[in-house]
Amino acid sequence: MRSEWVAKRSSDSNRTQMHYARKGLITEEMQFVAKRERIAPELVRDEVARGRMVIPANVNHVNLEPMAIGIESKCKINANIGNSATTSNITDELDKLEYAVKYGADTVMDLSTGGNIPEIRKAIIANSPVPIGTVPIYEALSRVRRVEDLNLNVMLEVIEEQAEQGVDYMTIHAGVLIQYVPLASKRITGIVSRGGAILAEWMVKNHRQNFLYENFDAISKILAKHDVTYSLGDGLRPGCIADASDAAQFAELKTLGELTKKAWAYDVQVMIEGPGHIPLDQIEMQ
Structure with a gap:
């Protein structure tokens, strides 16, 4: 069709x-x-x-x-699947996909972090009638020895490969800036986003700004080429209601708004993740 x-x-x-x-x-x-x-x-x-x-x-x-x-x-519902370092089997992931779709998942994310990631993702996309999302930094991390070894070339390579395979949306944590990291230091649960934590560690160890933020245009060009939707990651989302609506969360959110306009300049679709764990009385404000 x-x-x-x-x-x-x-x-x-x-x-x-x-x-x-x-x-x-x-x-x-x-x-x-x-x-x-x-x-x-x-x-x-x-x-x-x-x-x-x-x-x-x-x-x-x-x-x-x-x-x-x-x-x-x-309202839509997403289901997360994917392998780990201890289990890596295409058949198992396809079974997860089948059950997720059968029971109503509107989208599915492949969050594989173990081995055979490209092959598993290829099989999932080939068998999925629903949009498939990923967090590219997970695969990028599997291609280097340490977090601090992550670099733009590896990241763009992963994003391009995933886009060519047919990934429909990608979570990119481009709003976690180095000046925002200290804002999360007094939280009860700190940084609970895996992608956000990876980038925070990278920035602290390399004493450099988030390379996804600095090279957002390069990423946007790849996504525009294949019509991949941005899912701008909330790397500083609150992990408990005590941390909700703090300076770290809103600083990142403001940056995500700015990045949305940059993505739109390339006609790239955008959705923004969030808001994490917040009290009921803050939902409307958020």
């Missing part, structure tokens, strides 16, 4: 859903989403153009059944 849609647009210089929406066009993916959500295709187009709705749909994930995430769509 979708392979025909993608093939029709293969010669276009920019093939992101946001790009078409901003041009006033309604793609087949938008029409499909409109039927699933029981809303007008024009509303889907307008929401994608505004950045209030995303359709995670890598052009290389041709067996995908498009879906939408946004305020005008139904």
